[in-house]
Amino acid sequence: MSGLLPKVELHLHLEGAAPPGFIRGLAAEKKVDIARIFDERGNYAYDDFWHFLKVYEAATEPLKTPEDYHRLTLAVLEESAAAGVIYSETFLSPDFCGGRDLSAWREFLHAIREAADLAERRDGIVLRGIVTPIRHLGPEKAKEVALCAAETAGDWVVGFGLAGDEKSGKPKDFSWAFDAAREAGLRLTAHAGEWGGPESVRDALRDLRVERIGHGVRAIEDLALVDELAERGIVLEVCPGSNIALGLYQDWRSHPIHELRERGVKVTVSTDDPPFFHTTMAREYDRLATAFDWDEGVFDEIAKTSAKAAFCDEKTRENILKKLEKAHA
Template sequence: MSAHVKKAELHCHLEGAVPPALAQAQARKYGVDASGFLCDGAYVWRDFTSFLAAYDAVADLFRTEHDYALLTETYLEELAAAGAVYSELFVSPDHGEAVGLGADGYIAGIGRGIELAKARTGIECRMVVVGLRHRGPERVEWAARYAANCRNPLVTGFNMAGDERMGRLADYARAFDIARAAGLGITVHAGELCGASSVRDALDHIRPSRIGHGVRAIEDPNLVARLAGEGVVLEVCPGSNVALGVFPDFAAHPLRRLHAAGVKVTLNSDDPPFFQTSLQREYAIASEAMGFTEAELDGMTRTAIEAAFVDEATRTALLARL
Protein backbone atom coordinates (compact mmCIF):
# COMPACT_ATOMS: atom_id res chain seq x y z
CA MET A 1 0.00 0.00 0.00
CA SER A 2 1.85 3.05 -1.27
CA ALA A 3 2.17 6.45 0.36
CA HIS A 4 0.08 8.05 -2.40
CA VAL A 5 -3.04 6.70 -0.67
CA LYS A 6 -3.84 9.36 1.90
CA LYS A 7 -4.29 8.02 5.42
CA ALA A 8 -5.57 9.16 8.80
CA GLU A 9 -5.29 7.52 12.20
CA LEU A 10 -7.64 7.94 15.17
CA HIS A 11 -6.38 5.17 17.47
CA CYS A 12 -2.73 5.05 18.50
CA HIS A 13 -1.30 5.00 22.02
CA LEU A 14 1.76 7.26 22.07
CA GLU A 15 3.84 5.11 24.42
CA GLY A 16 2.79 2.09 22.35
CA ALA A 17 4.28 3.68 19.24
CA VAL A 18 7.90 3.82 20.48
CA PRO A 19 10.20 2.33 17.80
CA PRO A 20 12.32 -0.39 19.45
CA ALA A 21 15.54 1.37 18.40
CA LEU A 22 14.40 4.52 20.21
CA ALA A 23 13.47 2.47 23.30
CA GLN A 24 16.95 0.92 23.27
CA ALA A 25 18.55 4.36 23.02
CA GLN A 26 16.42 5.65 25.91
CA ALA A 27 17.32 2.58 28.00
CA ARG A 28 21.01 3.32 27.46
CA LYS A 29 20.42 6.98 28.33
CA TYR A 30 18.87 6.07 31.69
CA GLY A 31 20.93 2.96 32.44
CA VAL A 32 17.94 0.62 32.27
CA ASP A 33 18.27 -3.10 31.52
CA ALA A 34 15.78 -3.56 28.65
CA SER A 35 16.30 -7.32 28.21
CA GLY A 36 13.03 -8.15 29.98
CA PHE A 37 10.91 -6.46 27.32
CA LEU A 38 13.19 -5.96 24.31
CA CYS A 39 15.04 -8.69 22.42
CA ASP A 40 16.71 -8.56 18.98
CA GLY A 41 15.03 -5.26 18.15
CA ALA A 42 11.50 -6.39 19.00
CA TYR A 43 9.24 -6.12 22.05
CA VAL A 44 8.66 -9.30 24.04
CA TRP A 45 5.31 -10.27 25.61
CA ARG A 46 3.02 -13.33 25.74
CA ASP A 47 -0.55 -12.23 26.46
CA PHE A 48 -2.53 -9.06 27.18
CA THR A 49 -1.33 -8.86 30.79
CA SER A 50 2.36 -9.20 29.86
CA PHE A 51 1.82 -6.78 26.96
CA LEU A 52 0.60 -4.14 29.45
CA ALA A 53 3.70 -4.80 31.61
CA ALA A 54 6.02 -4.37 28.59
CA TYR A 55 4.11 -1.24 27.55
CA ASP A 56 4.60 0.31 31.02
CA ALA A 57 8.30 -0.60 31.00
CA VAL A 58 8.77 1.18 27.66
CA ALA A 59 6.74 4.19 28.87
CA ASP A 60 9.08 4.47 31.87
CA LEU A 61 11.98 5.20 29.48
CA PHE A 62 10.47 8.62 28.66
CA ARG A 63 10.92 11.03 31.54
CA THR A 64 11.40 14.60 30.29
CA GLU A 65 9.64 17.05 27.99
CA HIS A 66 12.46 16.56 25.49
CA ASP A 67 11.98 12.76 25.59
CA TYR A 68 8.29 13.15 24.77
CA ALA A 69 8.90 15.74 22.06
CA LEU A 70 11.40 13.35 20.42
CA LEU A 71 9.01 10.39 20.59
CA THR A 72 6.08 12.37 19.21
CA GLU A 73 8.03 13.94 16.37
CA THR A 74 9.61 10.57 15.47
CA TYR A 75 6.25 8.80 15.22
CA LEU A 76 4.44 11.58 13.34
CA GLU A 77 7.23 11.92 10.77
CA GLU A 78 7.02 8.16 10.16
CA LEU A 79 3.24 8.48 9.67
CA ALA A 80 3.58 11.42 7.31
CA ALA A 81 6.11 9.50 5.21
CA ALA A 82 3.46 6.78 4.79
CA GLY A 83 0.93 9.30 3.46
CA ALA A 84 -0.90 10.22 6.66
CA VAL A 85 -2.37 13.72 6.82
CA TYR A 86 -3.88 13.40 10.31
CA SER A 87 -3.18 11.62 13.58
CA GLU A 88 -4.81 11.44 16.97
CA LEU A 89 -2.53 10.26 19.76
CA PHE A 90 -3.85 8.69 22.95
CA VAL A 91 -1.88 10.28 25.77
CA SER A 92 -1.95 9.43 29.46
CA PRO A 93 -1.18 12.16 32.00
CA ASP A 94 -0.90 9.27 34.49
CA HIS A 95 2.39 8.36 32.80
CA GLY A 96 3.65 11.93 33.20
CA GLU A 97 2.81 11.79 36.89
CA ALA A 98 4.35 8.32 37.32
CA VAL A 99 7.78 9.38 35.98
CA GLY A 100 7.84 12.61 37.99
CA LEU A 101 7.48 14.89 34.96
CA GLY A 102 3.95 15.91 35.87
CA ALA A 103 0.92 16.04 33.61
CA ASP A 104 1.61 19.58 32.36
CA GLY A 105 5.22 18.85 31.40
CA TYR A 106 4.13 15.62 29.71
CA ILE A 107 1.49 17.37 27.60
CA ALA A 108 3.87 20.25 26.81
CA GLY A 109 6.54 17.85 25.51
CA ILE A 110 4.07 16.03 23.28
CA GLY A 111 2.72 19.35 22.02
CA ARG A 112 6.24 20.43 21.09
CA GLY A 113 6.73 17.23 19.10
CA ILE A 114 3.42 17.81 17.30
CA GLU A 115 4.50 21.33 16.32
CA LEU A 116 7.90 20.16 15.07
CA ALA A 117 6.40 17.36 12.98
CA LYS A 118 3.79 19.68 11.48
CA ALA A 119 6.46 22.25 10.58
CA ARG A 120 8.46 19.57 8.75
CA THR A 121 5.73 17.49 7.12
CA GLY A 122 2.39 19.31 7.32
CA ILE A 123 0.75 16.49 9.33
CA GLU A 124 -2.02 17.62 11.68
CA CYS A 125 -2.23 15.97 15.09
CA ARG A 126 -4.40 16.20 18.20
CA MET A 127 -4.19 14.61 21.66
CA VAL A 128 -6.90 12.45 23.22
CA VAL A 129 -6.39 12.15 26.98
CA VAL A 130 -6.81 8.60 28.24
CA GLY A 131 -7.98 7.45 31.66
CA LEU A 132 -6.72 4.00 32.67
CA ARG A 133 -9.60 1.67 33.48
CA HIS A 134 -7.58 -0.61 35.75
CA ARG A 135 -6.71 2.40 37.95
CA GLY A 136 -10.39 2.66 38.97
CA PRO A 137 -13.21 5.22 38.48
CA GLU A 138 -11.71 7.94 40.69
CA ARG A 139 -8.44 8.00 38.77
CA VAL A 140 -10.26 8.03 35.42
CA GLU A 141 -12.29 11.00 36.69
CA TRP A 142 -8.99 12.71 37.61
CA ALA A 143 -7.83 12.25 33.99
CA ALA A 144 -11.14 13.63 32.70
CA ARG A 145 -10.89 16.70 34.93
CA TYR A 146 -7.32 17.24 33.79
CA ALA A 147 -8.38 17.04 30.12
CA ALA A 148 -11.31 19.37 30.77
CA ASN A 149 -9.22 22.01 32.55
CA CYS A 150 -5.79 21.92 30.87
CA ARG A 151 -6.74 24.58 28.30
CA ASN A 152 -4.41 23.13 25.67
CA PRO A 153 -5.87 23.60 22.16
CA LEU A 154 -4.24 20.35 21.01
CA VAL A 155 -6.15 18.34 23.66
CA THR A 156 -9.49 17.73 21.96
CA GLY A 157 -10.81 14.37 23.19
CA PHE A 158 -11.19 11.95 26.08
CA ASN A 159 -10.99 8.16 26.14
CA MET A 160 -10.63 5.25 28.53
CA ALA A 161 -8.15 2.45 27.86
CA GLY A 162 -6.54 -0.32 29.91
CA ASP A 163 -7.91 -3.70 30.87
CA GLU A 164 -11.47 -3.92 29.57
CA ARG A 165 -12.18 -6.86 31.88
CA MET A 166 -12.00 -4.70 35.01
CA GLY A 167 -14.94 -2.84 36.52
CA ARG A 168 -18.39 -2.01 35.16
CA LEU A 169 -18.50 0.61 32.42
CA ALA A 170 -21.38 2.36 34.20
CA ASP A 171 -19.02 3.16 37.09
CA TYR A 172 -16.94 5.31 34.74
CA ALA A 173 -19.80 7.28 33.17
CA ARG A 174 -19.22 10.33 35.35
CA ALA A 175 -15.71 10.78 33.96
CA PHE A 176 -17.11 10.98 30.45
CA ASP A 177 -19.79 13.44 31.55
CA ILE A 178 -17.01 15.72 32.88
CA ALA A 179 -15.16 15.54 29.55
CA ARG A 180 -18.30 15.98 27.46
CA ALA A 181 -19.35 19.07 29.44
CA ALA A 182 -15.97 20.61 28.59
CA GLY A 183 -16.62 20.13 24.86
CA LEU A 184 -14.19 17.25 24.36
CA GLY A 185 -14.82 14.51 21.81
CA ILE A 186 -15.72 11.16 23.37
CA THR A 187 -14.40 7.71 22.48
CA VAL A 188 -13.93 4.59 24.60
CA HIS A 189 -12.26 1.18 24.30
CA ALA A 190 -14.86 -1.60 24.11
CA GLY A 191 -15.50 -4.85 22.27
CA GLU A 192 -11.89 -6.02 22.10
CA LEU A 193 -11.14 -8.45 24.93
CA CYS A 194 -14.80 -8.51 25.97
CA GLY A 195 -17.76 -9.38 23.76
CA ALA A 196 -20.69 -7.58 22.21
CA SER A 197 -22.14 -6.70 25.62
CA SER A 198 -19.23 -4.32 26.30
CA VAL A 199 -20.03 -2.41 23.09
CA ARG A 200 -23.68 -2.21 24.11
CA ASP A 201 -22.66 -0.96 27.56
CA ALA A 202 -20.53 1.72 25.93
CA LEU A 203 -23.43 2.94 23.80
CA ASP A 204 -25.85 2.88 26.74
CA HIS A 205 -23.66 4.39 29.48
CA ILE A 206 -20.99 6.48 27.70
CA ARG A 207 -22.78 7.61 24.50
CA PRO A 208 -19.55 8.01 22.49
CA SER A 209 -19.30 9.24 18.92
CA ARG A 210 -16.55 6.65 18.39
CA ILE A 211 -15.56 3.31 19.90
CA GLY A 212 -12.02 1.98 20.08
CA HIS A 213 -12.06 -1.48 18.47
CA GLY A 214 -15.76 -2.42 18.84
CA VAL A 215 -15.17 -5.43 16.59
CA ARG A 216 -16.80 -7.95 18.94
CA ALA A 217 -20.11 -6.27 18.06
CA ILE A 218 -20.12 -8.71 15.13
CA GLU A 219 -21.35 -11.36 17.62
CA ASP A 220 -24.76 -9.60 17.78
CA PRO A 221 -26.48 -8.68 14.46
CA ASN A 222 -28.87 -6.32 16.25
CA LEU A 223 -25.94 -4.45 17.76
CA VAL A 224 -24.26 -4.17 14.36
CA ALA A 225 -27.48 -2.67 13.00
CA ARG A 226 -27.58 -0.25 15.94
CA LEU A 227 -23.99 0.91 15.31
CA ALA A 228 -24.83 1.51 11.65
CA GLY A 229 -28.09 3.28 12.49
CA GLU A 230 -26.54 5.57 15.10
CA GLY A 231 -23.50 6.34 12.94
CA VAL A 232 -21.00 5.45 15.66
CA VAL A 233 -17.50 5.21 14.19
CA LEU A 234 -15.31 2.19 15.00
CA GLU A 235 -11.56 2.67 15.34
CA VAL A 236 -10.57 -0.75 13.99
CA CYS A 237 -7.07 -2.19 14.50
CA PRO A 238 -6.83 -5.52 12.60
CA GLY A 239 -3.12 -6.13 13.20
CA SER A 240 -3.54 -5.61 16.94
CA ASN A 241 -6.65 -7.83 17.07
CA VAL A 242 -4.86 -10.75 15.40
CA ALA A 243 -1.65 -10.26 17.42
CA LEU A 244 -3.63 -10.41 20.67
CA GLY A 245 -5.68 -13.42 19.54
CA VAL A 246 -9.02 -11.61 19.43
CA PHE A 247 -9.37 -13.25 15.99
CA PRO A 248 -7.19 -16.11 14.71
CA ASP A 249 -6.28 -14.49 11.39
CA PHE A 250 -7.26 -11.74 8.96
CA ALA A 251 -9.68 -14.02 7.12
CA ALA A 252 -11.70 -14.30 10.33
CA HIS A 253 -11.54 -10.59 11.12
CA PRO A 254 -14.96 -8.87 10.83
CA LEU A 255 -13.86 -5.56 9.27
CA ARG A 256 -15.28 -6.51 5.88
CA ARG A 257 -18.59 -7.67 7.40
CA LEU A 258 -18.94 -4.55 9.53
CA HIS A 259 -18.25 -2.35 6.51
CA ALA A 260 -20.77 -4.26 4.39
CA ALA A 261 -23.38 -3.81 7.14
CA GLY A 262 -23.03 -0.03 6.90
CA VAL A 263 -20.98 0.51 10.06
CA LYS A 264 -18.57 3.44 9.82
CA VAL A 265 -15.06 1.98 10.14
CA THR A 266 -11.53 3.39 10.16
CA LEU A 267 -8.05 1.79 10.07
CA ASN A 268 -5.58 2.21 12.93
CA SER A 269 -2.36 0.71 14.29
CA ASP A 270 -3.05 0.80 18.09
CA ASP A 271 0.46 0.03 19.48
CA PRO A 272 2.29 -0.55 16.20
CA PRO A 273 5.76 -1.94 17.05
CA PHE A 274 4.34 -4.12 19.83
CA PHE A 275 2.12 -5.81 17.22
CA GLN A 276 4.63 -5.80 14.34
CA THR A 277 2.49 -3.36 12.39
CA SER A 278 2.17 0.25 11.21
CA LEU A 279 -0.60 2.38 9.74
CA GLN A 280 0.89 1.63 6.31
CA ARG A 281 0.59 -2.11 7.03
CA GLU A 282 -3.01 -1.76 8.26
CA TYR A 283 -4.03 -0.23 4.94
CA ALA A 284 -2.09 -2.98 3.13
CA ILE A 285 -3.84 -5.69 5.19
CA ALA A 286 -7.24 -4.21 4.33
CA SER A 287 -6.30 -4.16 0.66
CA GLU A 288 -4.45 -7.44 0.25
CA ALA A 289 -5.97 -9.72 2.90
CA MET A 290 -9.52 -8.32 3.01
CA GLY A 291 -10.04 -7.18 -0.57
CA PHE A 292 -10.89 -3.53 0.02
CA THR A 293 -10.53 -1.34 -3.07
CA GLU A 294 -8.55 1.88 -3.12
CA ALA A 295 -11.84 3.80 -3.28
CA GLU A 296 -13.06 1.99 -0.15
CA LEU A 297 -9.80 2.75 1.66
CA ASP A 298 -10.12 6.41 0.66
CA GLY A 299 -13.62 6.25 2.13
CA MET A 300 -12.23 5.02 5.46
CA THR A 301 -9.73 7.89 5.53
CA ARG A 302 -12.58 10.31 4.83
CA THR A 303 -14.64 8.70 7.62
CA ALA A 304 -11.71 9.19 10.01
CA ILE A 305 -11.38 12.87 9.20
CA GLU A 306 -15.13 13.39 9.44
CA ALA A 307 -15.02 11.76 12.91
CA ALA A 308 -11.82 13.53 14.02
CA PHE A 309 -11.86 15.65 17.16
CA VAL A 310 -10.95 18.90 15.37
CA ASP A 311 -12.58 22.26 14.68
CA GLU A 312 -14.54 22.56 11.44
CA ALA A 313 -11.97 24.77 9.69
CA THR A 314 -9.27 22.12 10.26
CA ARG A 315 -11.63 19.34 9.15
CA THR A 316 -12.45 21.21 5.92
CA ALA A 317 -8.75 21.73 5.21
CA LEU A 318 -7.98 18.05 5.86
CA LEU A 319 -10.80 16.86 3.60
CA ALA A 320 -9.47 19.11 0.87
CA ARG A 321 -6.13 17.26 1.07
CA LEU A 322 -7.72 13.91 0.13
Protein backbone atom coordinates in the same frame (compact mmCIF):
# COMPACT_ATOMS: atom_id res chain seq x y z
CA MET B 1 -0.49 1.71 -3.73
CA SER B 2 -0.79 1.98 0.07
CA GLY B 3 2.26 4.13 0.68
CA LEU B 4 0.98 6.79 -1.71
CA LEU B 5 -2.53 7.11 -0.28
CA PRO B 6 -3.06 9.81 2.36
CA LYS B 7 -4.35 8.28 5.58
CA VAL B 8 -6.20 9.43 8.69
CA GLU B 9 -5.54 7.55 11.94
CA LEU B 10 -7.84 7.88 14.96
CA HIS B 11 -6.55 5.18 17.33
CA LEU B 12 -2.87 5.46 18.26
CA HIS B 13 -1.30 5.19 21.71
CA LEU B 14 1.69 7.53 21.88
CA GLU B 15 3.87 5.36 24.12
CA GLY B 16 2.73 2.23 22.30
CA ALA B 17 3.91 3.75 19.02
CA ALA B 18 7.46 4.26 20.33
CA PRO B 19 9.99 2.50 18.07
CA PRO B 20 11.76 -0.14 20.19
CA GLY B 21 15.14 1.29 19.19
CA PHE B 22 14.08 4.66 20.58
CA ILE B 23 13.07 3.14 23.92
CA ARG B 24 16.24 1.04 24.13
CA GLY B 25 18.36 4.11 23.44
CA LEU B 26 16.52 6.21 26.01
CA ALA B 27 16.82 3.42 28.59
CA ALA B 28 20.57 3.22 27.98
CA GLU B 29 20.91 6.99 28.45
CA LYS B 30 19.08 6.82 31.75
CA LYS B 31 20.60 3.51 32.86
CA VAL B 32 17.17 1.90 33.14
CA ASP B 33 17.26 -1.87 32.69
CA ILE B 34 14.28 -3.00 30.61
CA ALA B 35 16.09 -5.65 28.56
CA ARG B 36 13.44 -8.18 29.68
CA ILE B 37 10.79 -6.62 27.41
CA PHE B 38 12.72 -7.22 24.15
CA ASP B 39 13.38 -10.39 22.17
CA GLU B 40 16.76 -11.36 20.69
CA ARG B 41 16.05 -9.22 17.60
CA GLY B 42 15.33 -6.15 19.69
CA ASN B 43 11.55 -6.19 19.22
CA TYR B 44 8.98 -5.94 22.00
CA ALA B 45 8.19 -9.40 23.39
CA TYR B 46 4.97 -10.50 25.09
CA ASP B 47 2.83 -13.62 25.43
CA ASP B 48 -0.76 -12.38 25.40
CA PHE B 49 -2.83 -9.23 25.87
CA TRP B 50 -2.37 -9.03 29.63
CA HIS B 51 1.37 -9.58 29.34
CA PHE B 52 1.37 -6.99 26.57
CA LEU B 53 -0.10 -4.45 29.03
CA LYS B 54 2.78 -5.13 31.45
CA VAL B 55 5.39 -4.84 28.70
CA TYR B 56 3.75 -1.62 27.50
CA GLU B 57 3.96 -0.09 30.97
CA ALA B 58 7.56 -1.28 31.35
CA ALA B 59 8.43 0.41 28.05
CA THR B 60 7.28 3.73 29.53
CA GLU B 61 9.81 3.50 32.39
CA PRO B 62 12.54 5.48 30.55
CA LEU B 63 9.99 8.19 29.62
CA LYS B 64 10.46 10.48 32.61
CA THR B 65 10.50 14.09 31.46
CA PRO B 66 8.68 16.46 29.09
CA GLU B 67 11.80 16.43 26.90
CA ASP B 68 11.55 12.64 26.63
CA TYR B 69 7.97 13.03 25.37
CA HIS B 70 9.06 15.73 22.94
CA ARG B 71 11.57 13.31 21.42
CA LEU B 72 9.04 10.48 21.50
CA THR B 73 6.43 12.53 19.66
CA LEU B 74 8.89 13.45 16.92
CA ALA B 75 9.94 9.81 16.50
CA VAL B 76 6.35 8.57 16.35
CA LEU B 77 5.17 11.23 13.90
CA GLU B 78 8.14 10.62 11.61
CA GLU B 79 7.09 6.95 11.36
CA SER B 80 3.42 7.85 10.80
CA ALA B 81 4.19 10.42 8.11
CA ALA B 82 6.41 7.91 6.30
CA ALA B 83 3.37 5.58 6.10
CA GLY B 84 1.26 8.33 4.52
CA VAL B 85 -0.63 9.57 7.58
CA ILE B 86 -1.70 13.21 7.23
CA TYR B 87 -3.76 13.46 10.42
CA SER B 88 -3.55 11.46 13.63
CA GLU B 89 -5.21 11.41 17.01
CA THR B 90 -3.15 9.97 19.83
CA PHE B 91 -4.11 8.75 23.27
CA LEU B 92 -2.22 10.53 26.02
CA SER B 93 -2.37 9.70 29.70
CA PRO B 94 -1.53 11.99 32.62
CA ASP B 95 -0.89 8.71 34.48
CA PHE B 96 2.35 8.47 32.48
CA CYS B 97 2.85 12.23 32.04
CA GLY B 98 3.39 13.67 35.49
CA GLY B 99 1.43 11.25 37.65
CA ARG B 100 -1.87 13.09 37.19
CA ASP B 101 -0.47 16.31 38.68
CA LEU B 102 -2.02 19.18 36.70
CA SER B 103 1.01 21.46 36.61
CA ALA B 104 3.27 18.58 35.55
CA TRP B 105 0.70 17.46 32.95
CA ARG B 106 0.73 20.98 31.47
CA GLU B 107 4.51 20.79 31.07
CA PHE B 108 4.36 17.39 29.36
CA LEU B 109 1.54 18.55 27.13
CA HIS B 110 3.46 21.69 26.13
CA ALA B 111 6.46 19.56 25.11
CA ILE B 112 4.28 17.18 23.10
CA ARG B 113 2.53 20.05 21.34
CA GLU B 114 5.84 21.72 20.47
CA ALA B 115 7.01 18.48 18.88
CA ALA B 116 3.71 18.09 17.02
CA ASP B 117 4.03 21.61 15.63
CA LEU B 118 7.58 20.86 14.50
CA ALA B 119 6.48 17.62 12.82
CA GLU B 120 3.62 19.44 11.08
CA ARG B 121 6.06 21.96 9.62
CA ARG B 122 8.55 19.24 8.72
CA ASP B 123 6.33 16.43 7.44
CA GLY B 124 2.87 17.94 7.00
CA ILE B 125 1.29 15.59 9.55
CA VAL B 126 -1.28 17.05 11.98
CA LEU B 127 -1.64 15.62 15.51
CA ARG B 128 -4.35 16.07 18.15
CA GLY B 129 -4.63 14.56 21.62
CA ILE B 130 -7.22 12.38 23.36
CA VAL B 131 -6.69 12.24 27.12
CA THR B 132 -7.15 8.72 28.38
CA PRO B 133 -7.25 7.23 31.88
CA ILE B 134 -5.95 3.69 32.34
CA ARG B 135 -8.94 1.51 33.12
CA HIS B 136 -7.21 -0.99 35.40
CA LEU B 137 -5.90 1.83 37.61
CA GLY B 138 -9.49 2.40 38.70
CA PRO B 139 -12.21 5.07 38.57
CA GLU B 140 -10.75 7.31 41.29
CA LYS B 141 -7.54 7.89 39.33
CA ALA B 142 -9.69 8.35 36.22
CA LYS B 143 -11.38 11.30 37.95
CA GLU B 144 -7.97 12.95 38.39
CA VAL B 145 -7.20 12.32 34.73
CA ALA B 146 -10.54 13.84 33.74
CA LEU B 147 -9.73 16.99 35.69
CA CYS B 148 -6.38 17.26 33.88
CA ALA B 149 -8.24 16.82 30.59
CA ALA B 150 -10.91 19.40 31.45
CA GLU B 151 -8.30 21.98 32.44
CA THR B 152 -6.40 21.61 29.16
CA ALA B 153 -9.31 21.05 26.74
CA GLY B 154 -9.19 23.21 23.64
CA ASP B 155 -7.95 23.28 20.08
CA TRP B 156 -5.34 20.56 20.66
CA VAL B 157 -6.68 18.37 23.47
CA VAL B 158 -9.91 17.47 21.72
CA GLY B 159 -11.11 14.18 23.18
CA PHE B 160 -11.37 11.89 26.18
CA GLY B 161 -11.20 8.10 26.15
CA LEU B 162 -10.70 4.96 28.20
CA ALA B 163 -8.00 2.34 27.63
CA GLY B 164 -6.41 -0.57 29.45
CA ASP B 165 -7.78 -3.92 30.61
CA GLU B 166 -11.41 -4.18 29.44
CA LYS B 167 -12.08 -6.81 32.09
CA SER B 168 -11.29 -4.37 34.89
CA GLY B 169 -14.50 -2.84 36.19
CA LYS B 170 -17.48 -1.67 34.16
CA PRO B 171 -17.84 1.41 31.94
CA LYS B 172 -20.40 2.88 34.35
CA ASP B 173 -17.64 3.03 37.01
CA PHE B 174 -16.06 5.78 34.90
CA SER B 175 -19.21 7.80 34.22
CA TRP B 176 -18.13 10.67 36.51
CA ALA B 177 -14.89 11.11 34.55
CA PHE B 178 -16.73 11.05 31.23
CA ASP B 179 -19.36 13.51 32.46
CA ALA B 180 -16.60 15.92 33.52
CA ALA B 181 -14.88 15.59 30.15
CA ARG B 182 -18.17 16.11 28.29
CA GLU B 183 -18.91 19.26 30.30
CA ALA B 184 -15.47 20.57 29.30
CA GLY B 185 -16.42 20.20 25.65
CA LEU B 186 -14.35 17.13 24.90
CA ARG B 187 -15.54 14.51 22.39
CA LEU B 188 -15.76 10.96 23.72
CA THR B 189 -14.51 7.51 22.78
CA ALA B 190 -13.81 4.31 24.74
CA HIS B 191 -12.09 1.00 24.16
CA ALA B 192 -14.72 -1.75 24.06
CA GLY B 193 -15.63 -4.84 22.08
CA GLU B 194 -12.09 -6.14 21.95
CA TRP B 195 -11.75 -8.45 24.98
CA GLY B 196 -15.03 -7.62 26.69
CA GLY B 197 -17.33 -8.88 23.93
CA PRO B 198 -20.35 -7.16 22.37
CA GLU B 199 -21.95 -6.37 25.73
CA SER B 200 -19.00 -4.11 26.54
CA VAL B 201 -19.89 -2.03 23.47
CA ARG B 202 -23.48 -1.70 24.66
CA ASP B 203 -22.25 -0.71 28.12
CA ALA B 204 -19.92 1.98 26.73
CA LEU B 205 -22.65 3.45 24.53
CA ARG B 206 -25.23 3.46 27.29
CA ASP B 207 -23.16 4.42 30.33
CA LEU B 208 -20.48 6.68 28.82
CA ARG B 209 -22.45 8.07 25.86
CA VAL B 210 -19.50 7.90 23.50
CA GLU B 211 -19.68 8.68 19.78
CA ARG B 212 -16.77 6.43 18.80
CA ILE B 213 -15.70 2.99 19.99
CA GLY B 214 -12.08 1.91 20.12
CA HIS B 215 -11.93 -1.50 18.41
CA GLY B 216 -15.60 -2.56 18.77
CA VAL B 217 -15.08 -5.50 16.44
CA ARG B 218 -16.78 -8.08 18.64
CA ALA B 219 -20.04 -6.30 17.98
CA ILE B 220 -20.18 -8.69 15.01
CA GLU B 221 -21.23 -11.40 17.47
CA ASP B 222 -24.53 -9.53 18.04
CA LEU B 223 -26.14 -8.52 14.74
CA ALA B 224 -28.81 -6.44 16.49
CA LEU B 225 -25.95 -4.39 17.95
CA VAL B 226 -24.35 -4.13 14.49
CA ASP B 227 -27.63 -2.72 13.17
CA GLU B 228 -27.75 -0.25 16.05
CA LEU B 229 -24.19 0.93 15.36
CA ALA B 230 -25.07 1.45 11.71
CA GLU B 231 -28.31 3.29 12.46
CA ARG B 232 -26.72 5.58 15.05
CA GLY B 233 -23.63 6.28 12.96
CA ILE B 234 -21.28 5.12 15.71
CA VAL B 235 -17.74 5.05 14.36
CA LEU B 236 -15.47 2.10 15.10
CA GLU B 237 -11.73 2.71 15.43
CA VAL B 238 -10.71 -0.66 14.00
CA CYS B 239 -7.14 -1.93 14.38
CA PRO B 240 -7.00 -5.20 12.42
CA GLY B 241 -3.27 -5.87 12.75
CA SER B 242 -3.49 -5.41 16.51
CA ASN B 243 -6.44 -7.80 16.80
CA ILE B 244 -4.64 -10.47 14.77
CA ALA B 245 -1.29 -10.07 16.55
CA LEU B 246 -2.99 -10.48 19.93
CA GLY B 247 -4.86 -13.58 18.80
CA LEU B 248 -8.36 -12.17 18.74
CA TYR B 249 -8.68 -13.37 15.13
CA GLN B 250 -6.67 -16.05 13.41
CA ASP B 251 -5.88 -14.17 10.20
CA TRP B 252 -6.83 -11.19 8.06
CA ARG B 253 -9.56 -13.00 6.14
CA SER B 254 -11.36 -13.89 9.37
CA HIS B 255 -11.28 -10.33 10.70
CA PRO B 256 -14.81 -8.80 10.80
CA ILE B 257 -13.95 -5.32 9.48
CA HIS B 258 -15.22 -6.19 5.99
CA GLU B 259 -18.53 -7.61 7.21
CA LEU B 260 -19.06 -4.68 9.58
CA ARG B 261 -18.55 -2.29 6.69
CA GLU B 262 -20.84 -4.33 4.43
CA ARG B 263 -23.54 -4.10 7.10
CA GLY B 264 -23.35 -0.31 7.10
CA VAL B 265 -21.15 0.35 10.12
CA LYS B 266 -18.74 3.27 9.85
CA VAL B 267 -15.32 1.67 10.14
CA THR B 268 -11.93 3.34 10.23
CA VAL B 269 -8.43 1.83 10.17
CA SER B 270 -5.67 2.42 12.73
CA THR B 271 -2.54 0.72 14.06
CA ASP B 272 -3.09 0.95 17.86
CA ASP B 273 0.51 0.25 19.01
CA PRO B 274 2.29 -0.31 15.68
CA PRO B 275 5.77 -1.56 16.65
CA PHE B 276 4.28 -4.02 19.14
CA PHE B 277 2.23 -5.55 16.31
CA HIS B 278 4.84 -5.19 13.54
CA THR B 279 2.59 -2.94 11.49
CA THR B 280 2.22 0.50 9.95
CA MET B 281 -0.76 2.24 8.36
CA ALA B 282 0.67 1.33 4.95
CA ARG B 283 0.89 -2.33 5.95
CA GLU B 284 -2.69 -2.30 7.30
CA TYR B 285 -3.87 -0.99 3.93
CA ASP B 286 -1.85 -3.59 2.03
CA ARG B 287 -3.13 -6.50 4.09
CA LEU B 288 -6.75 -5.32 3.88
CA ALA B 289 -6.46 -4.91 0.12
CA THR B 290 -5.15 -8.47 -0.18
CA ALA B 291 -7.69 -10.00 2.22
CA PHE B 292 -10.83 -8.29 0.95
CA ASP B 293 -9.95 -6.97 -2.52
CA TRP B 294 -10.42 -3.42 -1.30
CA ASP B 295 -9.42 -0.90 -3.93
CA GLU B 296 -8.35 2.72 -3.78
CA GLY B 297 -11.99 3.86 -3.71
CA VAL B 298 -12.68 1.91 -0.51
CA PHE B 299 -9.61 3.35 1.21
CA ASP B 300 -10.60 6.85 0.09
CA GLU B 301 -14.02 6.32 1.64
CA ILE B 302 -12.48 5.05 4.89
CA ALA B 303 -10.08 8.00 5.08
CA LYS B 304 -12.98 10.43 4.58
CA THR B 305 -15.06 8.60 7.20
CA SER B 306 -12.10 8.98 9.56
CA ALA B 307 -11.71 12.68 8.79
CA LYS B 308 -15.42 13.31 9.38
CA ALA B 309 -15.24 11.39 12.68
CA ALA B 310 -12.10 13.19 13.88
CA PHE B 311 -12.45 15.24 17.05
CA CYS B 312 -10.61 18.26 15.59
CA ASP B 313 -12.13 21.67 14.83
CA GLU B 314 -13.94 22.24 11.54
CA LYS B 315 -11.15 24.24 9.90
CA THR B 316 -8.68 21.41 10.50
CA ARG B 317 -11.23 18.88 9.22
CA GLU B 318 -11.80 20.90 6.04
CA ASN B 319 -8.06 20.98 5.39
CA ILE B 320 -7.79 17.20 5.82
CA LEU B 321 -10.73 16.58 3.48
CA LYS B 322 -9.21 18.93 0.88
CA LYS B 323 -5.97 16.93 0.97
CA LEU B 324 -7.93 13.71 0.52
CA GLU B 325 -9.92 15.15 -2.38
CA LYS B 326 -6.77 16.42 -4.06
CA ALA B 327 -5.11 13.01 -3.77
CA HIS B 328 -8.04 11.29 -5.48
CA ALA B 329 -8.84 13.95 -8.04
